[in-house]
Amino acid sequence: MSRLVIDQVTVHYPGSARGVAALEDVSLVIGPEQLVVALGPSGCGKTTLLNLIAGFLQPTSGRILLDDRLVSGPSAERGVVFQDDALLPWLNVLDNVAFGLQLRGMSRAEREATAHRTLQLVDLVGFEQNPIWQLSGGMRQRVGLARGLAADPRVLLLDEPFAALDAFTREQMQELLLRLWRKIRKQIFLITHDLEEAVFLATDLILLSPRPGRVAERMQLDFGLRHSQGESARSIKSGRRFIETREYVLSLVFAQREVSTT
Amino acid sequence: MTPIEIGIVDDSLSAAVPSAASRRAANPAALPGNLLTVNTISMLTLVVLLAAWWATTTAGLIAPLFLPSPQSVLGKFWLVATKGFMDSTLWQHLAASLGRVLCALVAAIVLAIPTGIAIGLSRVAHGILDPLIELYRPVPPLAYLPLIVIWFGIGELSKVLLIFLAIYAPIAIATAGGVRQVSQNRLRAAQSLGATRFQLLRYVVLPSAVPDILTGIRIGLGTGWSTLVAAELVAATSGLGFMVQSAAQFLVTDVVILGIAVIAIIAFALELSLRALSRRLAPWREQGIS
Known part of the structure; x- marks a missing residue:
């Protein structure tokens, strides 16, 4: 079981206003089987945080460790799912999912078998040979998820994965993600600006505040866990505790906003 | 459910x-x-x-x-196709012209795609090659044809070289553009699946640039074809351009029109077939996915 440690990380973008950091002194631990959700408005540094963990960006100060090894660049041990799917349109569904395995030099038969198993996990059996540009947004996002999973990373990072989907598909995808998380027992780090999504999915909710990007609040939640243990999403979301938590987080967001505007 | x-x-x-x-x-x-x-x-x-x-x-x-009337042009078509004009049949003239363009095209593709990739990826290559290409590209090929004739004579090499130069620049420029426009998320996705630098180039950058490369070839072939005909007007003993030019000297207007029509039809067919190829190789572009 892996452990991801973000240790007092600060990021200044070159050329940005002096003193304002994209992220300031952020510390975070993502332990085994956790589903950590970073929530915040645009400009709060949540994308910066994800890019740091993925290795696309280097921190100005502080460090990021995965199982006590310093993260210094992108690698297959940290899989990423993007908002705009970032699939390769010249490959069909199966080859897209098998792409990471192909890069690793796995034989065709072996990687297609793995890709096929992963497609079963995301309910896309029967679409193996379809070109990805023929799929709907939700299906493409499932292919992106399958591609990330097939490479068997230690941590799965999701960059606002459902933001571009319609409300129905989004809920369906959230439930799919929880089922997957339960099944594959990997740690997941997801960023979103959707409050209800964050409260529903997270085992650990990190609320980020903007300018400079800081951790404003940490909460431990169990709605996602309850759903993955069989309780229906509707009954969780209409429950009193869910609504209270959501309103509480909303009040925190508004409180921050007042602080930052005064 | x-x-x-x-x-x-x-x-x-x-x-x-x-x-x-x-x-x-x-x-x-x-x-x-x-x-x-x-x-x-x-x-x-x-x-x-x-x-x-x-x-x-x-x-x-x-x-x-x-x-001349369309009937007489059509009649001439039959005559030139079977008996020939200026020692060659229409098909021999056509084959001479197409052969030159094909030679130049293959050479241009082989050389221009690596050039374009280098320009798109490397700052140094961009700095060196870009001014060289931009220096000769806007000059009409007929303007530097005399120089090529002085250097390489009036043989096949000069004609193929002239067409090659006309095709080379559009392909190199389009390839460089395609390479530079590769979506960052696609590159990042491949990196976080463990891609090496070479794998990024082979599996993400190059396939992403294929539609642009095809556009470059289409544009290059268009300018190459018009350059070819011009080249054959100057120094040749066969080819469609030569056929039109010598027919004009003898005021055989129906052969002139026939030649022009064949040149136009070939240009149109090249354009259409490259568009079809582009649709076949990059169908996602039609769907608005870059």
Whole structure:
């Protein structure tokens, strides 16, 4: 079981206003089987945080460790799912999912078998040979998820994965993600600006505040866990505790906003 | 499965196969009430043009020396195709011209694609090669043809080289553009799947640039074809350009028109086949995915 440690990380973008950091002194631990959700408005540094963990960006100060090894660049041990799917349109569904395995030099038969198993996990059996540009947004996002999973990373990072989907598909995808998380027992780090999504999915909710990007609040939640243990999403979301938590987080967001505007 | 899920699965199934109706809706010419498609209108235009040509020449309004009738051009077509003109049949002239363009095209593709990749990826290569290409690209090929003739004589090499230069620049520039425009997320996705630098180039950058490379080839082939005909006007003993030029010297106007028509038809066919190839190799571009 892996452990991801973000240790007092600060990021200044070159050329940005002096003193304002994209992220300031952020510390975070993502332990085994956790589903950590970073929530915040645009400009709060949540994308910066994800890019740091993925290795696309280097921190100005502080460090990021995965199982006590310093993260210094992108690698297959940290899989990423993007908002705009970032699939390769010249490959069909199966080859897209098998792409990471192909890069690793796995034989065709072996990687297609793995890709096929992963497609079963995301309910896309029967679409193996379809070109990805023929799929709907939700299906493409499932292919992106399958591609990330097939490479068997230690941590799965999701960059606002459902933001571009319609409300129905989004809920369906959230439930799919929880089922997957339960099944594959990997740690997941997801960023979103959707409050209800964050409260529903997270085992650990990190609320980020903007300018400079800081951790404003940490909460431990169990709605996602309850759903993955069989309780229906509707009954969780209409429950009193869910609504209270959501309103509480909303009040925190508004409180921050007042602080930052005064 | 809940009813909602069933509904969504249905929806995604139909989205997986874009229907003819949704494609038609995207084409303004096919709106209800518009019976004529753009293609029909274009065909009609050509038919009207041909009829006007036939009518004016048959009525004797223009002397055949200036504008021969379509019938006589067609008759000449048969004659040149079977008996030949200036020691070669039409097919031999055509083969000579196409052979030159093909030679130049293959050489240009082989050299311009690596050049474009280098320009797109490396700052140093960009700095060195970009001014060289931009220096000669805007100059009309006929302007530097004399220099090429002085250096390389009036043989095949000069003609192929001239066409090669005309094709090379558009392909190199288009390839560089395609390489630079590769989506950052696609690169990042491959990196976080463990891609090495070479794998990024081989599996992400190059396939991403294929549609742009094809556009470059299409543009290059267009300018190459027009350069070829010009080159053959200057120094040649066969080829479509040569055929037109020598026919003009003897005032054989119907062969001139025949030659021009064949040149136009070949250019049009090249353009259409490259478009078809582009649709086949990069069908996602039609769907608005870059």
